[in-house]
Amino acid sequence: MFYEYEIDYDTQNSYEKGLSEAFWQFLVIPEDNDTQEVTYWHFENDLGERNSVSENGLGFKTVQVRSKREIDHIKFNAHFKLKKKEINPFDFELPLNLDDELEIMNSLNFKVDYEPYLRKTKLTTLPEQHRAIFLFDSDKSVFENLTDLNYWAFGHLYFKVGVTDVDTPLAEIIEKRHGVCQDFTHLFCAIAKHNGIPCRYVSGYLHQGIGFFGDSQMHAWAEAFVPNVGWIGFDPANNLLANHNHIKVCHGKDYNDCAPLKGVVYTLGNNETKYSVLVKTAEEQQQQ
Amino acid sequence: MGPDTDKTIFSSYDRKDGLFDEVFGKDGNVKSVYQKLLDLYGARSIEDYVTLNNKAKSSFFNQGITFQVYGDKQSQEKIFPFDLFPRIIDPKEWEIIEKGAIQRSLALNHFLWDVYHDKKIVKDGIVPIELLSSSPNYLHQMMYVDPPSKIYNHISGTDIIKHSDGNYYVLEDNIRCPSGVSYVICNRTALKRALFGVFNHYKTHTVTDYAENLLNLLESVKPPGVDSPVCVVITPGMFNSAYYEHSYLAKAMGVELVEGRDLFVENDFVYMKTTQGPVRVDVVYRRIDDLFIDPMEFYPDSSLGVPGLFAAYRKGNVTLANAPGTGVADDKAIYTYVPDIIKYYLDEEPILKNVHTYHCSRPDELQYVLDHISELVIKPVDEAGGYGISIGNKLTKEEIEEVKVKLKANPRKFVAQPIMSLSVHPTYIDAKESFEQRHIDLRTYTVLGQDKQFVLKGGLTRVALKEGNLIVNSSQGGGSKDTWVLKQ
Numbered sequence: 001m002f003y004e005y006e007i008d009y010d011t012q013n014s015y016e017k018g019l020s021e022a023f024w025q026f027l028v029i030p031e032d033n034d035t036q037e038v039t040y041w042h043f044e045n046d047l048g049e050r051n052s053v054s055e056n057g058l059g060f061k062t063v064q065v066r067s068k069r070e071i072d073h074i075k076f077n078a079h080f081k082l083k084k085k086e087i088n089p090f091d092f093e094l095p096l097n098l099d100d101e102l103e104i105m106n107s108l109n110f111k112v113d114y115e116p117y118l119r120k121t122k123l124t125t126l127p128e129q130h131r132a133i134f135l136f137d138s139d140k141s142v143f144e145n146l147t148d149l150n151y152w153a154f155g156h157l158y159f160k161v162g163v164t165d166v167d168t169p170l171a172e173i174i175e176k177r178h179g180v181c182q183d184f185t186h187l188f189c190a191i192a193k194h195n196g197i198p199c200r201y202v203s204g205y206l207h208q209g210i211g212f213f214g215d216s217q218m219h220a221w222a223e224a225f226v227p228n229v230g231w232i233g234f235d236p237a238n239n240l241l242a243n244h245n246h247i248k249v250c251h252g253k254d255y256n257d258c259a260p261l262k263g264v265v266y267t268l269g270n271n272e273t274k275y276s277v278l279v280k281t282a283e284e285q286q287q288q
Numbered sequence: 289m290g291p292d293t294d295k296t297i298f299s300s301y302d303r304k305d306g307l308f309d310e311v312f313g314k315d316g317n318v319k320s321v322y323q324k325l326l327d328l329y330g331a332r333s334i335e336d337y338v339t340l341n342n343k344a345k346s347s348f349f350n351q352g353i354t355f356q357v358y359g360d361k362q363s364q365e366k367i368f369p370f371d372l373f374p375r376i377i378d379p380k381e382w383e384i385i386e387k388g389a390i391q392r393s394l395a396l397n398h399f400l401w402d403v404y405h406d407k408k409i410v411k412d413g414i415v416p417i418e419l420l421s422s423s424p425n426y427l428h429q430m431m432y433v434d435p436p437s438k439i440y441n442h443i444s445g446t447d448i449i450k451h452s453d454g455n456y457y458v459l460e461d462n463i464r465c466p467s468g469v470s471y472v473i474c475n476r477t478a479l480k481r482a483l484f485g486v487f488n489h490y491k492t493h494t495v496t497d498y499a500e501n502l503l504n505l506l507e508s509v510k511p512p513g514v515d516s517p518v519c520v521v522i523t524p525g526m527f528n529s530a531y532y533e534h535s536y537l538a539k540a541m542g543v544e545l546v547e548g549r550d551l552f553v554e555n556d557f558v559y560m561k562t563t564q565g566p567v568r569v570d571v572v573y574r575r576i577d578d579l580f581i582d583p584m585e586f587y588p589d590s591s592l593g594v595p596g597l598f599a600a601y602r603k604g605n606v607t608l609a610n611a612p613g614t615g616v617a618d619d620k621a622i623y624t625y626v627p628d629i630i631k632y633y634l635d636e637e638p639i640l641k642n643v644h645t646y647h648c649s650r651p652d653e654l655q656y657v658l659d660h661i662s663e664l665v666i667k668p669v670d671e672a673g674g675y676g677i678s679i680g681n682k683l684t685k686e687e688i689e690e691v692k693v694k695l696k697a698n699p700r701k702f703v704a705q706p707i708m709s710l711s712v713h714p715t716y717i718d719a720k721e722s723f724e725q726r727h728i729d730l731r732t733y734t735v736l737g738q739d740k741q742f743v744l745k746g747g748l749t750r751v752a753l754k755e756g757n758l759i760v761n762s763s764q765g766g767g768s769k770d771t772w773v774l775k776q
Contacts, residue, residue: 023553023595054556054603055599056585057427057428057599064599066596108417112417113407115420115421253428256588262584
């Protein structure tokens with residue numbers, strides 16, 4: 001069975017003093033993969049500049065806009081239609097033998113192949129003083145441990161908007177026990193990597209209207225690699241496994257690889273960014 | 289001019305035992321390649337020499353051939369210290385250097401291809417995975433990117449020394465943005481002006497064809513489908529220590545010298561802003577470090593690069609030389625594996641030797657280093673320009689303790705090598721108004737193009753101007769000499 005989604009990503013950036021030259025890159029296009037397919041896209045900016053589709057360094061599609069004249073703002077809209085397969089996140093067989101799992105994870109080939117997502121970044125390094133904050137149970141499989149971690153992170157942090165930003169250190173998030181989906185995800189990644197499990201940050205959209213945490217903006221969750229199974233999505237802000245409500249845009253080592261908007265502007269003043277996301281299924285669309 | 293004073297050029301030259309002098313043998317006899325030079329000038333007075341030397345130096349100033357030292361309170365332009373007495377390399381010795389430099393560059397290019405594709409050398413246990421995973425210069429964005437002609441290190445600078453045992457050793461490989469080649473050419477120009485007659489007696493290989501060779505290389509690695517590529521040199525700007533060189537090379541190749549803001553990217557193509565409108569750029573000789581080339585992909589605060597450049601590169605619409613991500617192979621911790629890297633990919637014995645290196649990341653080697661600091665040179669693995677180097681036998685007790693603290697805090701950041709006795713060369717010392725022995729090394733420049741390799745027949749002989757000093761980098765008060773490679 002398929003779900004059909006319509007997604008609107010809207011952003012407005014205003015620049016107090018204006019700017020003469022600028023370059024923006026939007027990382028907002030859902031990826032095409034086994035479970036989802038973009039069937040339509042449309043981009044618009046109010047500057048009349050070209051919207052060029054490109055790819056970032058990890059192979060995810062971006063939209064680039066370059067402005068060559070005096071402006072003081074940009075409005076950008078991306079509209080997508082997408083088909084998403086119904087997913088049963090538990091649809092796999094776990095390796096029964098914990099020793100086999102451990103042997104794979106300790107092999108050199110595994111460490112080499114998954115090096116990019118075993119590498120700890122500043123945002124995904126478990127602080128020294130918090131090493132023991134969540135311990136893996138050696139009698140459980142990787143998947144079970146990750147499920148426990150997902151549940152634990154969901155309980156450890158209180159979802160609160162506006163108290164953290166992209167530069168908030170992980171130690172502070174752990175100590176103050178609040179944050180947004182990015183923070184849940186970084187915490188999850190840090191603990192998974194600390195236990196030798198490849199883990200990556202995922203940015204995407206979340207089906208709205210069901211009451212999920214983090215659905216009003218771009219959402220973040222994690223994908224961890226379970227030996228013999230593959231990459232599995234964990235959404236610690238909602239204590240869920242990623243399913244048909246999760247529409248993936250991209251992944252990376254942490255938020256910095258996945259920022260929805262990057263820009264280079266030549267200006268002297270401050271700038272302000274507003275954005276909104278609207279995600280609907282086709283049915284909901286028709287009812288309006 | 290004539291030998292009318294007592295003081296000839298070498299009358300007060302003092303040879304110390306135990307040092308390998310490039311000009312004089314142990315018995316004090318002049319080595320054969322220098323014989324003619326001493327026949328011609330050896331009897332001249334030191335005053336004559338000084339007059340000529342000063343003329344040559346003032347021409348450097350007048351042409352603006354200068355560099356800057358970072359970290360000085362007042363940045364100021366300096367001329368690269370220089371003296372007219374050349375270093376001469378015998379053709380047989382050069383053959384070894386040339387073959388060795390090409391061998392290393394080819395092997396490192398294979399290594400780069402491998403670590404950005406299947407990582408076989410790591411899976412086979414030759415190079416430890418930690419060297420990749422702990423290197424900030426290992427760029428995941430380069431995974432499975434195929435650079436044109438499969439070349440990453442288009443330009444390599446290999447630093448070579450002659451030890452007191454008479455053998456050449458490689459000190460390090462520079463394959464990010466090796467600099468100094470403009471001095472090679474300027475030194476030669478200065479010598480030709482000052483001592484034009486001497487070249488009638490020495491059949492010396494030219495160095496002035498470097499720019500031509502570099503341009504050929506850049507054109508040979510153009511993106512597919514381009515007929516006559518537009519090449520540019522991109523510089524971080526006039527405050528960069530090597531700005532003179534960037535402008536020199538652009539001028540000598542007849543291409544534009546640009547800064548990041550002179551270029552823009554649209555629809556994954558790179559354009560240069562000109563008075564006649566945008567011009568598409570196909571090949572960029574970049575003298576900006578990897579992490580600064582594109583704020584969309586690497587350091588977001590970099591204003592030196594061009595937003596979108598990396599995406600254009602990945603798409604194959606522009607070639608960057610050197611390729612991004614080469615820095616992982618000139619990490620000084622990788623250096624120690626170069627002999628293994630050569631054997632692994634080329635199935636050859638290394639032609640040039642490595643200096644034995646201790647990895648502080650290995651606990652037993654770290655202990656050895658901590659116990660023997662006074663006999664070792666401690667180097668940070670990821671710094672260029674001679675910054676952060678500690679030479680054990682020059683350190684005070686307090687300094688040794690400081691180094692120990694640093695080593696223990698971050699062992700991965702350091703390697704250590706025995707203090708090598710670099711060969712010495714007679715060098716004119718301004719303050720003493722005479723020639724004295726000074727330690728030297730040699731930076732060679734190797735260019736890899738499509739089916740073509742080229743080593744500049746000369747290279748930059750760098751001189752440590754402080755007596756007894758072993759660090760030759762220009763940023764650390766080093767000077768240079770014209771370097772002659774003789775024809776067979």
